[in-house]
Amino acid sequence: MTKKLVATLGLAALIAWPTLALAQAEPGALDAADSGDTAWLLTAAVLGLIAALPGLALYYAGRAQRGGFVAVAMQAGAIVAVVSLLWVMVGYTLAFGTVGSGWLGAGNAWMLLDLGNVRGDSAVPESAFVLFELAFALIAPVLMTGAWIDRARFGWVVAFSALWSLMVYAPVAHWIWGGGWLANRLGTIDYAGGIVVHTTAGVSALVVALLLGRRATLGEHPAANAPGLSLGGTFLAWIGSISLAGGAALAANDDAASAIINTHAAACAGALTWLLIDRIATGKARAPGLGSGVIAGLAAISSSAGLVAPGAAILFGAVGALAGYVTVTLLRDRLAIDDTAGVFAVNGVGGMVGAVMLALFLAPVLGGTGYGEGFGPVRQLLAQGVGVGAVAAWSAIASVIAGLMVSMVVPMRVTEAEERAGLDASSHGEPATATD
Template sequence: MRNVMAAFVALFALLVPTLLHAQTGFEAISAEDVADTGDTAWILVSSAFVLMMAMPGLTLFYGGLVRAKGFLAVLVQVGAIASVASVLWIMVGYTLAFGDVAGGWLGSGNAWMLLNLGNVRANTTIPESAFVLFQMCFALITPALMVGAWVDRARFGWVVGFCALWGLIVYAPVAHWVWGGGWLSTKFGTMDFAGGIVVHTTAGISALVVAMLLGKRAGFPKTLMMPHSPSLTMAGAALLWVGWFGFNGGSALAANDDAASAIINTHVAACVAALVWLVIEKFAVGKPTSVGFATGAIAGLATVTPAAGYIAPGASMLFGALATVVCYPMIQIVKKRLEIDDSLDV
């Protein structure tokens, strides 16, 4: 017992200077009026919107799509993934993604544990602490998107461990390459307004690989596995829809015309995608469904994300329509023929 107490005392002694130093950094940010208060307020609100997308938005959307026995498992997994990702983001994820550029592959370790944050994030008018918060919400929702790849097949401990490593090995490096001044943005001019590459492409490809490696559930695809609560799925989709305004609009990193344009394009793409999905369902299966409406809206939201701040509303309508035209046959035909059991159609 004494040895355990001694170990805790020693650990506390080591952490005290770090915690004090971090506290000093945050005080410096608030002491100097160098950030735009309107832009800062918008980013803080957008961060809350993105967190709402994960909890409760994603948990309800996914929870309604699975069978009843998997509902609580989905809720706990999304919550645990978000919690672990948040802690790792503060410890080391942020500095890997947005630390000082050193070679273009990974950020340097200048901001581990959020030490030495700048008063204002470079090329913005917001405190770096607000930028950290906003990007942390992206980092926590991205691995949670993959939950459908292992529903009913993976143990809880494996899920949490995999997502923790994935966030550091996959998400943080790709975020640095595209958003942190890495090689994709500097050498190739890659543009990703709000996460089409960093969030949706990384999660989508990883979910596909995991689903193929784990194999299919017993009975898939012959046994019909219906969503246990379309009502929950619709509620989750509604929260995701609203939260996406912060996801895409906040990526302007300012309360300006770019943010407003991104929100308009986001909403229009979701509307068109949802309506087109209903039309396709009417001709394909005889009647439109609530799950189809929700799925179509999410497809449109995800598809317009990388371009939300760069295009006109007319183009966003095209994005929404194409999202449905591509995603519907992939889910209803290709996935079943290839027998890829992604339970939630990530």
């Protein structure tokens, strides 16, 4: 009996040895990802993707003139498809690859072949981080579709957006979120996209609107052909945006909850502010104004979503809406610039104003999370101002280059005859030609 017992114990020890050895291995050899944080990040990423499709697609398609709905929706879908593939192949590594000079990420993660066990000092797998950041990378170019509604040629839109994602978005994401020069050397802060997403898209949209010129049919048809659908898109983008703000904490914790509360509060304040101004200026509150106010509030709070107090977030949303309304009026009535859905005014100006305001409201006395070592209001203001200026300048220059490069192969806009034919065809149930 004793020999059998010894033999049994010996066999059990041999079986258990690999498990015991694994338990004594270096902690870094095991999967250090936290399942709760990972689940939250994946959820936030999927909800964020909804912000682009169908959220922004409906938001802009509903604001097109008669006949432009399908064209805008097709553009948004094609942009999501091409930018997603580029993100997997090379976009992610340009934005978040190993830091080299601080201008672009290294190529270590091209085709997502060399991803880390976890991302940085977080507790989430880098693959989940890739998916989460993809949502931001898609929202930025889809935002720009609002600037060229009814007149940009489909082939040019797709090619330009693809090139723009590599020339503008990926480098700027690296400068601020990927350990690049703006964040590490200057101290520029952007919590959830006020600079990386809204400033790049807004400035680039203005540049494209200037390159394209005004619509030949401007004023001949209702400015918002399907306001109900546009509002539905607004609400989807609203939900997706607050999810991305919460996901930016990369953990299911108090920071995520604070970011969601602040983003929602700013969107509410932006919506009510725009409606109030509409009521005072025109005598009635309008559906497009509600949508613009929500988006302006979301843009304004993005840079500081998890860094300021809820009271400050409400102010951010109100100021973003006010700045957006004034800029829309200036561009449309004084400068005669045809940025169809006001992408520069609503997203660009909102994002830039919010990024600069962050420098003041980071102060603990105002409920902020405080400044980094060696920073105060003045130095942070300088960092935010230089960051916004550098990103805006690069977005404008690179957009001109990309736009003209693509136009050498594919015409930039439809002809006046095609524009009119596309709008007129819709009344007979025929497809619009503006997507050709």
